[in-house]
Amino acid sequence: MPRPGNILIVGNGQAGIQLVDSLRKEGHTGPITIIGEETHFPYQRPPLSKDYLAAGTDPAPLPLRAEKFFMDNDVDSRLGAHVTSINRARHTAALADGSTVGYAKLVLATGAANRVLTVPGSRLAGIHGLRTLADAETVHARLGEAKSVVVIGAGFIGLEFAAAARKRGIEVTVLEYADRPMARALSPVMSRWFAQAHRSMGTDLRLGEGIASFENDGAGHVAAAISTTGRRYPADMVLVGIGVIPRTELAEAAGLAVANGITVDTNMRTEDPDIFALGDCANYPSHHAEARTRLESVQNATDQARHTAKSILGTHDPTQGQAYKELPWFWSTQGDLRLQIAGIAQPGDETILRGDPSSGKFSVFCFRNARLTAVESLNHPADHMAARKLLARERSLSPDQAADPGFDFRAHAKEPQPA
């Protein structure tokens, strides 16, 4: 029998590393090559905008796996190596150093890159993004001296950063063009609750106010942010958190379909049967959203990696079906606030509150056409875990049940599905 061919993974983030692990667990004995352009040993991103920013000693990144993982699993792992192009006909990838690597199967786990600002002054020193460990090292070092920071964008990363900066006693202004924070991902009730909470932490959250330009201090460093309403906010540091763009450049140049991410089917396979894509860079048909979607979360990266390993090796359990159907879930911690989301809500979903928002512990249940789509929980992991169980099993919950404080939602989530 011929030795199985090389599986080449481009990108060694959350998705790529989990894929290596899952390929070996699923029985792949052939070669695996994983290539990442960052020079750091593969690490977890979520702490970078949270614990990593706390005051005090030198923070240490949290690795995705131990160093010996790559040896134990006989993996050719290359750090600081950039893949520049793919030759689909020859089944090879070209690297920046001029070498090529052959593949039997190719996986694009290239993640996403921060969207950059283009307003006047955007390139001044002191204006930072936060995606990589290199970014976080810079931001952590700068925070030590910062007195007033301006955050552009009230998304998850911007607000996690804002809360961390407030904990250090730094003055924080957040400029957000939309009329509420995290508007793309959160129901209006939860989003407004967070707006209030950040204001009570002492953050000046400016809604409906975008960034127009940055002022130069005369030496090439940022001195202030000027908003779209003409207000001036002095800043010795600026953090830009205005979302990401999927890294589709390799796929696009290779002639693969791309539309807000690399287009894949429910097996994470592109139109080329030997090329797969997953994680932040992939646009897939979502069972739970009932539409094509692209998600940015640890759960999405790791669950898709487990699925992709089976798709590549043909080891899907036939009784479970071949299609990727894992329930999306997500978390964000902003200071002491712990938000968890199960499922995918859509704008216009009906929302029902359980618990008392003024107690700082409650959940928002989202319904579309009387069907539960998502549950957002604040400081309430038990609700979150029950919601995950319920949504994953597609067990029904009516809006009336959700609205009834006497209804035991967590017990209901544990009951077996009626026949």
Next chain:
Amino acid sequence: MAKVSFHHTDGNVDVLDVDPGTSLMRAAVTNGVAGIAGECGGQAMCATCHVYVRPEYLDGLPEISDDEDEMLDCTADPRDDERSRLGCQLKAGESFDDIEVDVPGSQV
């Protein structure tokens, strides 16, 4: 340095020397201890760092917070009312000096 022993279901044991302030989860992930995932990076949000603390080391552990308590109800392997903890919530030098834990068979 604290001495931490991870006992696996197959009888193997990983013994680590852990710096003060480092959590059981971080020590396990950094050193490749099988069966501890830590997918949420230590935020008590995923319950994939579940361990069973051996009874002789239970005294002196910090109280279980409400968040940890709720997550422990949702572990992949069943919760033990006495011994189950989240590895990310136990830190060397703060929560324990030396400790021995059993690693559950599954975390996801």
